[in-house]
Amino acid sequence: MLKITDLKVNYGGIEAVKGITFEVPEKSIVTLIGANGAGKSTTLRAISGLVKPGQGNIEFLGEEITGKTPEAIVKRGITLVPEGRKIFPDLTVCENLKIGAYLRKDKLDDDINWVYDLFPRLRERSWQMGGTLSGGEQQMLAVGRALMSRPKVMMMDEPSLGLAPIVVRGIFDIIREINKQGITILLIEQNANMALQTADIGYVMETGRITLTGSGKDLLVNDAVKAAYLGA
């Protein structure tokens, strides 16, 4: 569904991504894991159009989307849940969700209800300012906001960042639930354990390159991955 070929991205004079190739099949959960500075976030930012790739190809549903604007890419059905959540603190929960659907011109009531059904906590806090939510609730809001654009692919940048383990488990349950409803997920994580347990396919990134590929379960028992990311 999403096909990345030989992608290179320069970031402030440094080549952060040095030619990676991978694929995200339809209705799957794919994860990129790796340490800080491996180039995971940069890859997502390049796909979502926030940074221009230096070289390479990004293909979505057979159409080349390399170097298109974020607006065009969101319109085609790829949405990013940014790192650190980045909800809009001075907008209400409901307004945050409506912003997620900014490029759509049709009725939003059904979608808002759908998100509220996924995250009942958000319904209770519909009129609260986004900034007053707890970290976990903010992550729910960030996911809900992304869902409002009715994405085909949802890309998530470190959804577990700074959250308590029990909250992280809840977030991953939601990710699986959303995937079951037919949305493809591209997930990047430092929490390799949770990510690999959830994912169908895993890629390990190191300093701008993909060094290992396999199904989530295989990578979980891979010795190199264990030593580097799982602390075993």
Add this chain to the structure above:
Amino acid sequence: MSTKKKLIYTIAALAALFIILTLCEQLLPASSMLFIVLKKGAIYALVAVSMNLVNGFTGLFSLGQAGFMLIGAYTYAIFTIPLKEHAAVYQYFDGGIIQFTVPILVALVMAGLAAAIFAFLIGLPVLRLKSDYLAIATLGFAEIIRAFFQWDAFGPVTNASNLLRKFPTFDTVYFPFIVSGICIAVIVLLINSSYGRAFKAIRDDEIAAEAMGINLAKHKQMSFTISSFFAGIGGALLAMYQTTVQAGAFKSSMTYELLLIVVIGGLGSVSGSVLASFLFIAASEWWLRFLDTDTYIGAFKVPLLGSGFRMVVFSVIIMIVVLFYRQGIMGDKEFSFGAFGDIRRFFRKRFGRKEVTK
């Protein structure tokens, strides 16, 4: 609170305002300071709200407001000075080269459009800048515009550094109230639309807004241009209020006054800007006037009172307001009729417990 109830309250409040204004018109002498406050306050309210649209709602630190007001004021004046007065007004420039006039309301819209066109052109390069750099660039443009309008080469149009006068003005307080009211209502509608929501999203977090598919450049440009449109109309109203226009009056200190009003009222609050502009004008033009005059009690001259002391006291008051209301008078809240209900409930809870428990 239901929308129907809200509508009724709003109409009632507007009617009350109209009655109060009419009473003032009928009962008070035309020279009353209250009229100055009402007229200038209404005009400043419009410009402050337009400035709030950019600074408070879109998060762009722009200081070009005086420049856009100047463009509006000149556009209005140039196209409304009656032809028979041209010889007198443009005495150094052979009666000027613009030999036609347009009706007042058309000229008002033209004033807004002229300011908006300038803002659009300036915005193309300048809106790529962030925070302080944007402020400096817009301030610089406002100053350049002021210099250009005083340039001799433009004399046949702008009358160079001479006054433009004898254009149609208003006598009653209704005119500035109605024009400002309509313009502010349009801005409020814009803020409550999905565009307004996008502006606020950009203010809160540019990267997240962009990731949601909001085109940053387009929306910033839109907010900046619309804000300048209304600043232009505000400038035209100010020209009518002052009865003369001279580019030298639109100094950057005017922008600072407006910025002060916006900050005191609350960044991101339309009602705050409106409230603050009336308070600001009242305090600076009226309530503190006595500080500027030498006062004697018997043979004793009250110390400190004298020309210029007003501004000292005024500055201290502003500092106190800013210290105690960090977010401005209204914060980013808006006035609502629901608030009255809250106050009533609060008092009932406090003082009328029996009544509630029964």
